[in-house]
Amino acid sequence: MRPLTFPIRAVAKLTGITVDTLRAWERRYGVVEPSRDERGRTYSEADVERLTLLRRAVERGHAIGRVAPLGVDELRALVGRAASPPVIPAPSSPVTIDGLLAAVEGFDLDRLRRELNRLAVVLAPRQLALEVALPLMRAVGEAWHLGKVSIGQEHLVTAEIRSLVGALLRLREPPPGAPRVLIATIEGEPHELGALVAALLSTGAGVAPFYFGAGLPPRELVAAARRLRPRAVVLSMAGAGSVEQVAGSVAELARALPAGTACWVGGAGAQASRAALSAAGVEIFDDFDGFEQALARLAA
Amino acid sequence: MRPLTFPIRAVAKLTGITVDTLRAWERRYGVVEPSRDERGRTYSEADVERLTLLRRAVERGHAIGRVAPLGVDELRALVGRAASPPVIPAPSSPVTIDGLLAAVEGFDLDRLRRELNRLAVVLAPRQLALEVALPLMRAVGEAWHLGKVSIGQEHLVTAEIRSLVGALLRLREPPPGAPRVLIATIEGEPHELGALVAALLSTGAGVAPFYFGAGLPPRELVAAARRLRPRAVVLSMAGAGSVEQVAGSVAELARALPAGTACWVGGAGAQASRAALSAAGVEIFDDFDGFEQALARLAA
DNA sequence: ATATTCCGGTCAAACCTTGGACGAGGCTGT
DNA sequence: ACAGCCTCGTCCAAGGTTTGACCGGAATAT
Numbered sequence: 001m002r003p004l005t006f007p008i009r010a011v012a013k014l015t016g017i018t019v020d021t022l023r024a025w026e027r028r029y030g031v032v033e034p035s036r037d038e039r040g041r042t043y044s045e046a047d048v049e050r051l052t053l054l055r056r057a058v059e060r061g062h063a064i065g066r067v068a069p070l071g072v073d074e075l076r077a078l079v080g081r082a083a084s085p086p087v088i089p090a091p092s093s094p095v096t097i098d099g100l101l102a103a104v105e106g107f108d109l110d111r112l113r114r115e116l117n118r119l120a121v122v123l124a125p126r127q128l129a130l131e132v133a134l135p136l137m138r139a140v141g142e143a144w145h146l147g148k149v150s151i152g153q154e155h156l157v158t159a160e161i162r163s164l165v166g167a168l169l170r171l172r173e174p175p176p177g178a179p180r181v182l183i184a185t186i187e188g189e190p191h192e193l194g195a196l197v198a199a200l201l202s203t204g205a206g207v208a209p210f211y212f213g214a215g216l217p218p219r220e221l222v223a224a225a226r227r228l229r230p231r232a233v234v235l236s237m238a239g240a241g242s243v244e245q246v247a248g249s250v251a252e253l254a255r256a257l258p259a260g261t262a263c264w265v266g267g268a269g270a271q272a273s274r275a276a277l278s279a280a281g282v283e284i285f286d287d288f289d290g291f292e293q294a295l296a297r298l299a300a
Numbered sequence: 301m302r303p304l305t306f307p308i309r310a311v312a313k314l315t316g317i318t319v320d321t322l323r324a325w326e327r328r329y330g331v332v333e334p335s336r337d338e339r340g341r342t343y344s345e346a347d348v349e350r351l352t353l354l355r356r357a358v359e360r361g362h363a364i365g366r367v368a369p370l371g372v373d374e375l376r377a378l379v380g381r382a383a384s385p386p387v388i389p390a391p392s393s394p395v396t397i398d399g400l401l402a403a404v405e406g407f408d409l410d411r412l413r414r415e416l417n418r419l420a421v422v423l424a425p426r427q428l429a430l431e432v433a434l435p436l437m438r439a440v441g442e443a444w445h446l447g448k449v450s451i452g453q454e455h456l457v458t459a460e461i462r463s464l465v466g467a468l469l470r471l472r473e474p475p476p477g478a479p480r481v482l483i484a485t486i487e488g489e490p491h492e493l494g495a496l497v498a499a500l501l502s503t504g505a506g507v508a509p510f511y512f513g514a515g516l517p518p519r520e521l522v523a524a525a526r527r528l529r530p531r532a533v534v535l536s537m538a539g540a541g542s543v544e545q546v547a548g549s550v551a552e553l554a555r556a557l558p559a560g561t562a563c564w565v566g567g568a569g570a571q572a573s574r575a576a577l578s579a580a581g582v583e584i585f586d587d588f589d590g591f592e593q594a595l596a597r598l599a600a
Numbered sequence: 601a602t603a604t605t606c607c608g609g610t611c612a613a614a615c616c617t618t619g620g621a622c623g624a625g626g627c628t629g630t
Numbered sequence: 631a632c633a634g635c636c637t638c639g640t641c642c643a644a645g646g647t648t649t650g651a652c653c654g655g656a657a658t659a660t
Contacts, residue, residue, distance in 0.1 A: 010361030
């Protein structure tokens with residue numbers, strides 16, 4: 001393949017040096033020696049890198065006349081990365097679930113939605129997922145056991161949170177080239193909140209989630225994995241239904257995944273079927289903390 | 301199944317190249333060789349991809365005459381490897397803001413909010429900012445000049461967009477160790493939309509924005525820059541008010557910034573006071589494109 | 601009739617080239 | 631302190647090419 005070359009205009013955009021200055025630097029200091037063709041200067045990639053370094057050096061106060069004759073290595077040393085220490089500590093405001101729960105108990109959907117939106121604006125998605133969505137669902141579950149909320153109310157709040165998290169999910173575009181994970185819930189496992197939270201955490205960790213929703217047959221997931229080539233297939237097992245059957249499906253899936261694609265499972269159901277799952281090569285996460293660490297390893 | 305083909309009009313929409321230019325490119329450089337049927341040219345999907353790449357290359361400063369003979373792979377290399385497998389093709393679907401404008405004209409805040417939220421869910425933040433928020437504000441401004449909307453309506457939609465973009469901003473947490481920029485509007489410049497968009501673009505580029513809002517005195521900004529040590533202080537100058545005075549404040553600020561912190565300014569007001577600003581060492585951006593490239597250089 | 605496409609010709613704006621000049625800021629010697 | 635010199639980004643002029651857009655006329659389909 002022919003080496004890439006750039007006309008002066010493109011170099012100006014890439015380096016942030018104006019066209020005039022570029023020519024002046026070349027004329028006066030021989031900063032680079034681009035080759036020419038009938039259309040004018042053609043810079044090489046090496047030229048562009050050198051110019052970028054020079055620009056940075058100048059930005060830091062060095063005179064162009066002094067740094068112009070330096071070699072690339074010297075320039076690189078000159079503009080070496082400076083990590084900057086001072087970070088503003090974000091005051092972590094305690095979040096109360098009580099207000100939300102009260103809204104649910106009072107069937108006050110409006111208030112619930114308002115509160116959730118307010119929190120969504122104030123909190124980072126990760127915080128929202130871990131400190132609001134999950135505790136709220138847990139609280140609602142307990143309230144249901146106590147007979148304080150009905151099954152209808154539970155569905156209501158689930159739907160609400162689902163749509164909120166779903167919206168958050170779409171709002172964050174992963175960086176290009178980020179590692180991919182495929183996130184879903186397997187056939188027989190209808191609770192998708194855990195999967196949603198996993199998707200949200202993925203985006204926060206610089207991993208691109210492909211969220212497939214709840215109740216996918218293993219075959220579908222395998223087919224999807226073959227096409228998308230994710231680094232991992234992430235499944236959530238809440239463990240409310242028939243754990244054995246779900247675990248069986250997961251094991252079947254894990255064995256059929258292409259090489260290079262791991263199978264990660266979290267949730268109470270996963271912990272209940274630890275033996276069967278790990279025999280099939282599944283990695284089990286006991287909490288979202290471990291999951292986030294695994295994500296960080298992927299993104300690194 | 302017959303392979304998909306597109307008439308010239310559709311290709312123009314898809315690639316963003318006008319019909320005339322499309323024909324000129326073909327005539328002069330043989331950029332693609334679409335087949336013909338009785339209606340005219342029929343472009344293949346490959347043609348469309350090639351043309352899109354060419355357009356991007358031209359946008360980045362390459363001369364069409366020079367890049368025309370290059371192969372698809374070379375073009376892709378030239379344009380940067382943003383080409384992950386096209387799982388989410390993200391066709392640059394032109395978003396219409398007519399509905400939004402109609403909602404504003406009809407004082408239909410509910411509908412405006414609904415529409416904006418819908419778009420916020422569907423579109424990536426970058427797209428939302430550049431293709432919805434900015435054009436909408438421009439359209440509202442024009443409608444105001446024509447007397448079709450009142451100043452109150454303008455404030456309404458401004459507030460709405462502001463809160464939406466503000467929410468988006470908080471939703472994205474930058475990766476730890478990312479380079480920082482400080483974003484604000486200087487004393488005397490009340491329009492903060494440009495600054496908000498800049499903040500949004502920063503997060504997309506892997507740069508952590510510290511957003512300070514509108515109307516900061518230079519002294520405050522310098523003090524903040526001293527503590528935070530950002531790589532750049534980014535200011536938006538819409539240029540509605542007294543441009544000279546604002547430019548003076550910006551120049552004052554630029555001279556007082558600590559070494560290693562650049563001063564970047566964008567907006568119509570910046571272009572109007574180009575001379576005074578660049579004398580003070582301010583870097584001026586004519587469009588968000590240039591700003592994004594500068595961000596990319598920071599993050600690199 | 602109206603709309604779309606075709607083609608070739610034409611034109612103005614943008615671009616690249618070289619070389620010189622201007623001016624703001626910094627350094628130095630008196 | 632002040633004049634003089636140097637540095638360096640920007641601007642200009644002049645001469646050339648490139649390129650996007652527009653025009654007019656013809657063909658064809660709705």
